[in-house]
Amino acid sequence: MSETKKRGRPRAFDEAATIEKAREVFWDRGFEGTSLDALSAATSLNRPSLYGAFGDKEDLYLGTLAGYRDDSLVAMEEALDPSLPLRENIAEIYRRALSTYLSGETSARGCFLIGTATAEAIQHSRVRDMLRQSLEAFDAEIEARLMLAVERGELPKEADPKALSLLASSVMHSLAVRARAGAPRDMLEDLARAGVDMVCGRAPQK
Template sequence: MARTKEFDPDAALDAALELFWARGYEATSMADLVAHLGIARASVYATFGSKHELYMRAVERYLESRDPALMEELSAPGPALPGVRALVRRYAGQAAAEETRRSGCLITNSAAELAARDPAVARRVELSWEYVETLLHSSLVRARAQGELPEDRDPRALARLLLVVLQGVRVVGKASSNPALVQDAAEQALTLLD
């Protein structure tokens, strides 16, 4: 007769996400995961597979908790540019704030640490960035149609620029103790929407 799991897999996945986010993939050993999750190594493998599979599931969990809010923020009815501006300022604020800047964004962290040598991570990062770009592009197309964005502005190019700015402020925010660096860059990028 099969034994029932003596732990909550969702809670364990959340704990793994927390550890990977704090330490990164390479610096987190299976022994670290076993200790942090409080479950046996065999249970980790039986439930989640390899460390890499667990990492990929943690990345998915991270995105599940953030993507809906992003869509809601950028597709609210009414004027579109306030949502875009708020998003850029929120990313810059998180990148500059002492309590959130060191952890950064798990997707950005994954891109910097693993994407160059891990095709599965690279593809997941790309999909996440494509999603953000699509949301920004849709908002900027709507803004131009509503007369908020000048007709000579290219919504696709602006969406791509803002995506790069968002990722850049996350990277620079982790390494710099100067909040003005990321906030000034974000505000300068937003002038392109005027």
């Protein structure tokens, strides 16, 4: 690349950190409720710089969703460590999810993806595609672990890993919505434990 081509407008900022700051604003206010002024204030970038770096507001929002999805997939992969029993894996997914869903400066914010993208999916096809693909990616991670559980005998041979993965994900989505609605932690933890039992079967009584 020539020196002339290198000149352009250098990005004198941390792109990942900027997306994370923007995500915090979108998470609290939603896509429609987030103004460019609010994004500029949060990221310390003026409008021309935001547009130059990320495109329009929807492009930036999609970037924040992608980052959240990727972070969530890493956390899910860690929770589904195959060296641990399946019950511990599913319980750990819900524990990590609740740690995120119950965070927020003023109130529990739930899941960034479920809490904001579902509201925009009807009017914004790219958001709808991102939402669908993200949910499918989460389902696939859980399904892979459940398939292994069948092979190992942790689940009965007749178990349906795909259906159980959708059930496990549905419990997680319910936790997100109920957390955002102000449900108390103890109720959410009870729901999470019930979810583990539904997916893995009840633990043997001691």
